[in-house]
Amino acid sequence: MYHQKKTIVNYHPHSGWLSFPAKREKRGHDSASKFQFYPGAKHRVFFKTINFIISVGVMLAVLSIFPFTAAAMPGPYSWLFESLKKRLVADGFDEQRIDQIYTAPNIEFAGETVSNYFTYKEATLNYKQFTSQKSITNARRYLKTYQNELTHAENTFGVDKTVITAIILVETRFGTYTGNNNILNTLSTMASLKNHANRDVLWREYLNSYKLSRKKYDKKALRKANWAYRELKAFLSYTAREDMNPSGIYGSFAGAMGIAQFLPSNILTLGKDGNKDGTIDLYTHADAIASIANYLKHYGWKPGIDRKNAFTIIYRYNHSKYYVNTVLKISDLLKG
Numbered sequence: 093m094y095h096q097k098k099t100i101v102n103y104h105p106h107s108g109w110l111s112f113p114a115k116r117e118k119r120g121h122d123s124a125s126k127f128q129f130y131p132g133a134k135h136r137v138f139f140k141t142i143n144f145i146i147s148v149g150v151m152l153a154v155l156s157i158f159p160f161t162a163a164a165m166p167g168p169y170s171w172l173f174e175s176l177k178k179r180l181v182a183d184g185f186d187e188q189r190i191d192q193i194y195t196a197p198n199i200e201f202a203g204e205t206v207s208n209y210f211t212y213k214e215a216t217l218n219y220k221q222f223t224s225q226k227s228i229t230n231a232r233r234y235l236k237t238y239q240n241e242l243t244h245a246e247n248t249f250g251v252d253k254t255v256i257t258a259i260i261l262v263e264t265r266f267g268t269y270t271g272n273n274n275i276l277n278t279l280s281t282m283a284s285l286k287n288h289a290n291r292d293v294l295w296r297e298y299l300n301s302y303k304l305s306r307k308k309y310d311k312k313a314l315r316k317a318n319w320a321y322r323e324l325k326a327f328l329s330y331t332a333r334e335d336m337n338p339s340g341i342y343g344s345f346a347g348a349m350g351i352a353q354f355l356p357s358n359i360l361t362l363g364k365d366g367n368k369d370g371t372i373d374l375y376t377h378a379d380a381i382a383s384i385a386n387y388l389k390h391y392g393w394k395p396g397i398d399r400k401n402a403f404t405i406i407y408r409y410n411h412s413k414y415y416v417n418t419v420l421k422i423s424d425l426l427k428g
């Protein structure tokens with residue numbers, strides 16, 4: 093989405109490496125952070141109440157039994173997710189799980205992240221960096237390091253390993269920039285903009301210094317809210333299926349995840365378990381490689397594909413002709 097000049101960031105979910113530099117690698121697959129540490133909302137209200145009405149001694153006793161209670165307060169504006177939670181439950185998600193998820197300590201209305209959708213204009217992207225000698229040397233090293241995974245994917249899905257490598261280079265620089273935005277907060281915030289009150293908060297608190305038309309903002313927010321709600325549902329289904337903690341997964345500000353920068357809806361349907369460990373985790377190279385190959389095959393990639401068809405299929409991955417030409421050029425250089 094960043095790849096077309098003067099386009100507001102909107103259409104393409106990838107490019108976590110461009111959105112914000114990754115400060116740290118975060119992983120969503122942390123079995124130690126499942127939900128047993130996060131008491132439900134009712135418990136928190138209960139403990140808050142006794143803080144005021146009973147003696148300090150009793151309070152300390154309670155806290156010694158539930159030491160994480162005090163730390164489990166969701167972040168600013170997280171109450172704005174109440175109607176979103178109800179909607180998810182009405183759409184079939186387990187109420188208890190939803191309550192647990194939305195009381196995680198790092199849950200917050202991601203106003204700053206989501207405001208990017210409404211204010212950001214793309215700067216010209218320097219695609220040349222990806223075809224520099226240094227980048228190609230790194231790509232050759234990647235081909236060698238993940239030779240087994242890439243060859244397996246090429247044999248299984250019929251997609252050139254040089255193309256897979258090129259996509260991983262441009263999307264996340266071989267997995268080094270996967271984005272540091274909390275996916276759950278980002279998608280939840282965007283989906284919650286269906287509510288007028290939530291749109292007001294974003295408008296008032298985060299967009300007041302920008303010259304936007306309120307009418308255009310509302311129209312765009314509603315469109316993005318519908319899109320984000322579909323992605324949020326896919327994200328919650330995916331994390332449930334893979335037994336991951338949804339509040340611990342980080343990616344691009346558009347909700348794209350992992351080394352391959354897949355949207356949740358794509359992970360759910362086209363993700364592949366490349367290393368056969370029983371989990372589809374796109375923060376592992378083997379799974380990312382297999383998933384990219386499967387994605388391209390799904391959209392029609394065949395061994396010996398001609399340039400025109402290759403272009404069309406890679407364009408599906410990222411709607412930018414600059415992006416596609418760069419990927420194809422990297423692939424050519426790696427073959428040469």
Ligand SMILES: [Ca+2]
Nearest residue numbers: 365367369371
């Ligand atoms: Ca796996």
